[in-house]
Amino acid sequence: MEPVTVYSQYAWLIPVFPLVSFIVLTAFGRGMRSAGMLIGMLGSLAALVLSVLVLLERMTNGDSPEYNYSFDWITIGDFQLNAGYDVTNLSALMLFVVSVVAFLVNLYSAGYLKEDERITVFFGYVALFTFSMLGLVLSDNLLTLYMFWELVGVCSFLLVGFWYTKPEARAAAKKAFIVTRVGDVGLLIAVLLLFWYMPEHDLSFAAIENVFGQTGTIAQGITTLIAILIFVGAAGKSGQFPLHVWLPDAMEGPTPISALIHAATMVAAGVFLVARTYSIFEASQAAMDTVAYVGAFTALFAATIGLVQNDIKRILAYSTVSQLGYMMLALGVGSLSGGIFHLFTHAFFKALLFLGAGSVIHAVHTQNIHEMGGLGRQMKITAWTFGIGALALTGIPPFSGFWSKDAILAVALDKNPFLFAVGILTAFFTALYMARLYFLVFAGKSGAAGKAHESPAVMTIPLVVLAAFAALSGFVELPWAGMGRLGAWLTGEEAAHSGSGLVLVVSTAIGLLGIYLGWLIYVKGAIPRDFISSRAPWLVRLLERKYYIDELYHAVFTVGLRASGRALDAFDTYIVGGAVRLISGAAVWAGRAGTRMQNGQVQTYGLWTVIGLLALILAIAGRRFW
Amino acid sequence: MFNVELTGELVAFFVLAAIMISGAVLMLTLTKVVHMVASLAAVFLGLAGMFVLLEAEFVAFVQVLIYAGAVSILMIFGIMMTKHEAVQEEPVRPVQEIVSAIGALCLFGIMFYAIRLTAFPAPSAPVTTGEDNTMEIGKLLFTQYVIPFELVSVLLTVAFIGAIVLAKKEAE
Amino acid sequence: MLPSYLTMAAILFCIGLYGALTKRNAVIVLISVELMLNAVNLNLVAFSKYGVVPSLTGQIFSLFTISVAAAEVAVGIAILIALFRARGTINVDEYDEMRR
Numbered sequence: 001m002e003p004v005t006v007y008s009q010y011a012w013l014i015p016v017f018p019l020v021s022f023i024v025l026t027a028f029g030r031g032m033r034s035a036g037m038l039i040g041m042l043g044s045l046a047a048l049v050l051s052v053l054v055l056l057e058r059m060t061n062g063d064s065p066e067y068n069y070s071f072d073w074i075t076i077g078d079f080q081l082n083a084g085y086d087v088t089n090l091s092a093l094m095l096f097v098v099s100v101v102a103f104l105v106n107l108y109s110a111g112y113l114k115e116d117e118r119i120t121v122f123f124g125y126v127a128l129f130t131f132s133m134l135g136l137v138l139s140d141n142l143l144t145l146y147m148f149w150e151l152v153g154v155c156s157f158l159l160v161g162f163w164y165t166k167p168e169a170r171a172a173a174k175k176a177f178i179v180t181r182v183g184d185v186g187l188l189i190a191v192l193l194l195f196w197y198m199p200e201h202d203l204s205f206a207a208i209e210n211v212f213g214q215t216g217t218i219a220q221g222i223t224t225l226i227a228i229l230i231f232v233g234a235a236g237k238s239g240q241f242p243l244h245v246w247l248p249d250a251m252e253g254p255t256p257i258s259a260l261i262h263a264a265t266m267v268a269a270g271v272f273l274v275a276r277t278y279s280i281f282e283a284s285q286a287a288m289d290t291v292a293y294v295g296a297f298t299a300l301f302a303a304t305i306g307l308v309q310n311d312i313k314r315i316l317a318y319s320t321v322s323q324l325g326y327m328m329l330a331l332g333v334g335s336l337s338g339g340i341f342h343l344f345t346h347a348f349f350k351a352l353l354f355l356g357a358g359s360v361i362h363a364v365h366t367q368n369i370h371e372m373g374g375l376g377r378q379m380k381i382t383a384w385t386f387g388i389g390a391l392a393l394t395g396i397p398p399f400s401g402f403w404s405k406d407a408i409l410a411v412a413l414d415k416n417p418f419l420f421a422v423g424i425l426t427a428f429f430t431a432l433y434m435a436r437l438y439f440l441v442f443a444g445k446s447g448a449a450g451k452a453h454e455s456p457a458v459m460t461i462p463l464v465v466l467a468a469f470a471a472l473s474g475f476v477e478l479p480w481a482g483m484g485r486l487g488a489w490l491t492g493e494e495a496a497h498s499g500s501g502l503v504l505v506v507s508t509a510i511g512l513l514g515i516y517l518g519w520l521i522y523v524k525g526a527i528p529r530d531f532i533s534s535r536a537p538w539l540v541r542l543l544e545r546k547y548y549i550d551e552l553y554h555a556v557f558t559v560g561l562r563a564s565g566r567a568l569d570a571f572d573t574y575i576v577g578g579a580v581r582l583i584s585g586a587a588v589w590a591g592r593a594g595t596r597m598q599n600g601q602v603q604t605y606g607l608w609t610v611i612g613l614l615a616l617i618l619a620i621a622g623r624r625f626w
Numbered sequence: 627m628f629n630v631e632l633t634g635e636l637v638a639f640f641v642l643a644a645i646m647i648s649g650a651v652l653m654l655t656l657t658k659v660v661h662m663v664a665s666l667a668a669v670f671l672g673l674a675g676m677f678v679l680l681e682a683e684f685v686a687f688v689q690v691l692i693y694a695g696a697v698s699i700l701m702i703f704g705i706m707m708t709k710h711e712a713v714q715e716e717p718v719r720p721v722q723e724i725v726s727a728i729g730a731l732c733l734f735g736i737m738f739y740a741i742r743l744t745a746f747p748a749p750s751a752p753v754t755t756g757e758d759n760t761m762e763i764g765k766l767l768f769t770q771y772v773i774p775f776e777l778v779s780v781l782l783t784v785a786f787i788g789a790i791v792l793a794k795k796e797a798e
Numbered sequence: 799m800l801p802s803y804l805t806m807a808a809i810l811f812c813i814g815l816y817g818a819l820t821k822r823n824a825v826i827v828l829i830s831v832e833l834m835l836n837a838v839n840l841n842l843v844a845f846s847k848y849g850v851v852p853s854l855t856g857q858i859f860s861l862f863t864i865s866v867a868a869a870e871v872a873v874g875i876a877i878l879i880a881l882f883r884a885r886g887t888i889n890v891d892e893y894d895e896m897r898r
Contacts, residue, residue, distance in 0.1 A: 610730070617736055635799065636799070647809060663829075666833075676806070701828070704878055719891065726816055726820050727820075729815075741808065749849065759854075766854055778866065784869075
């Protein structure tokens with residue numbers, strides 16, 4: 001069947017629009033304000049329109065072959081490196097998600113950062129990020145993906161450190177860059193290994209799928225190694241344990257950035273990468289198990305930390321880490337469609353939650369949830385949309401998060417009941433911390449923040465749009481036969497939803513239980529708030545200090561590296577520098593000696609002549625004597 | 627050296643050598659300049675004696691005349707005209723002295739070693755200096771070496787004029 | 799006997815060398831140079847008697863040396879006197895114009 005390529009062949013234009021606006025903003029942006037915002041928005045709007053058209057084309061022709069265009073990029077000898085772009089169902093979906101969130105965040109930032117002096121720079125960075133992320137999604141081979149992968153890392157660095165006058169922002173930007181770099185090294189090694197082992201050195205995803213789809217082409221050990229290394233890269237970007245430490249700190253960046261990069265798109269790139277190279281993982285059970293267990297552990301681990309944090313954005317950040325763990329868990333237990341489905345819904349409701357949090361912060365100028373309260377009356381739209389996002393995250397039907405979480409839990413129950421239990425426990429904690437967050441911020445009496453007011457329309461419209469997505473996007477895949485449209489579209493076959501009746505009931509019950517418990521504690525006061533902290537203070541402190549992971553890393557890596565740095569510095573100073581000083585000292589000494597020789601006194605010259613004569617005699621005649 | 631029989635020449639040589647070495651060493655160690663020149667004269671006279679031992683009577687005569695006479699007197703004049711207190715000051719350059727001493731000793735060691743090592747063949751022809759040494763030298767100087775002889779006389783004249791010009795007080 | 803004379807000359811030469819290198823008074827330096835020249839004369843005369851081919855040439859050479867040395871002393875003393883007038887000293891270590 002001929003691929004339908006009316007719009008797909010122009011898919012390369014999608015990243016070009018934001019790139020153009022980035023270039024324009026960087027070149028001419030100085031002094032622009034509203035014009036700069038307009039350029040940024042136009043770029044992302046154009047990308048959005050084309051992405052929607054591509055997505056519609058792929059949806060109506062879901063089973064048509066994928067569109068691929070590639071050209072010779074580099075020719076070295078008889079080796080050819082191709083670059084190009086792929087329009088698959090997965091990339092079309094990602095294009096849509098990225099450009100929707102990017103456009104809405106652009107719109108929202110126009111209100112949120114209206115007062116900021118460097119707003120055009122901000123829009124330029126966002127445009128660059130959008131370009132990189134769209135390019136990452138469209139790449140048809142691992143090498144170009146890696147380049148865009150690093151580009152989004154740079155953009156993340158730039159945007160986390162956007163308010164670079166704050167020392168915390170600078171530190172967070174560096175931390176984000178360096179920690180993700182650790183993961184990127186894994187990915188780079190994986191790319192090199194693939195380059196080495198792939199026939200014809202072909203790094204395109206199509207070739208990878210062909211090679212790993214059939215067993216025996218590449219040895220099992222190497223397959224596992226490559227898969228694990230790719231997962232290390234994905235863990236760095238997606239904030240999986242133990243490389244999750246940068247993501248909560250990255251909340252020092254502007255809130256729209258947290259929504260765009262650190263909730264919806266870039267952190268999902270790790271999940272996308274695993275999904276894109278899924279054939280490698282499928283070829284190795286060990287790698288699949290690693291992904292599943294790391295994902296499950298991260299989900300539970302981050303959720304427990306989220307229970308006790310006081311910064312509204314940090315709670316959401318740990319929630320993001322936790323939900324990314326869910327996605328990895330889904331991929332690990334073999335549910336590609338479940339992982340991507342959760343990525344899809346999570347992008348909307350987490351972006352919604354972050355933008356809602358931004359709206360709240362914009363109103364009360366604090367991030368501490370204990371200083372808020374009663375905002376529900378003053379900020380109706382924010383409260384409602386945030387509530388929808390929270391319910392979606394908690395997994396209450398019929399909101400989107402329920403369906404995607406259910407898809408994951410159902411497969412987990414089928415494959416590995418232990419992971420299912422972890423998932424259910426995480427869901428309970430998720431419900432609890434979201435209830436705590438929501439009730440503390442929006443319910444109860446007005447807090448210390450005093451009078452707040454609703455944000456301007458340019459900020460509430462994205463909230464409403466995202467709330468609509470968060471509420472409804474779950475319906476693309478329902479756990480009944482014939483209703484798994486997304487899974488069928490993505491993978492070609494409908495995902496099995498075995499035992500899903502039980503899962504539906506259990507997960508809903510758990511979610512409601514968590515919310516009820518939160519309501520008891522934080523609204524009704526039936527259970528005192530210090531119920532646990534008074535009985536087990538060590539537990540609360542352990543959670544508040546995030547399991548001392550940062551301190552551990554500091555002790556192990558920072559201190560260790562600093563000590564080795566000092567040792568190397570000492571080596572440099574005393575050994576290398578000493579040798580240099582010795583040589584220069586010898587030269588100076590020889591110069592001084594030469595100066596003493598040339599003191600202008602005839603007798604000294606005569607003495608040197610005698611010494612020279614003796615040396616000559618010894619050199620010439622000396623051989624004869626011994 | 628020591629298996630040579632004790633001849634009159636040998637005894638005379640050692641006496642003269644003792645005079646010369648002690649004169650030279652004294653010359654370097656004494657502080658009063660006049661004493662130094664006196665010990666220097668002793669060295670020159672000892673050397674003249676050695677020339678006699680070597681059957682070079684004319685050279686010995688010239689040695690006494692020029693060195694023991696003219697040069698010594700010239701040195702005394704030089705000292706008188708430059709340094710009135712005529713006392714050598716204490717040395718102030720120990721490094722220079724020590725290194726020079728070591729250098730001179732090493733040089734002497736090398737030369738002595740070379741002299742001891744060399745086997746000097748016996749003279750092939752009988753000594754032809756003859757009884758009248760002065761006449762033979764005169765003959766040679768005016769025949770074979772007449773050009774160097776005349777050149778030396780020119781050199782002496784030039785040195786004589788040059789010395790006068792240099793030492794003369796600047797004309798007003 | 800030849801090695802004895804040669805050794806004697808070497809001793810004389812080295813004493814002269816030491817004096818020429820260490821004495822500060824320029825006149826003494828000049829005297830030391832004369833000692834070295836005398837050592838050479840002794841060698842020449844000794845070889846003229848005990849050399850492989852004894853001849854008067856050695857003695858004639860020593861005569862030339864003596865006359866050249868006499869000329870040298872005359873000019874040297876004259877230079878010293880002129881220097882003393884100009885600089886007020888005959889200490890060799892204060893003549894360091896070569897450094898400039």
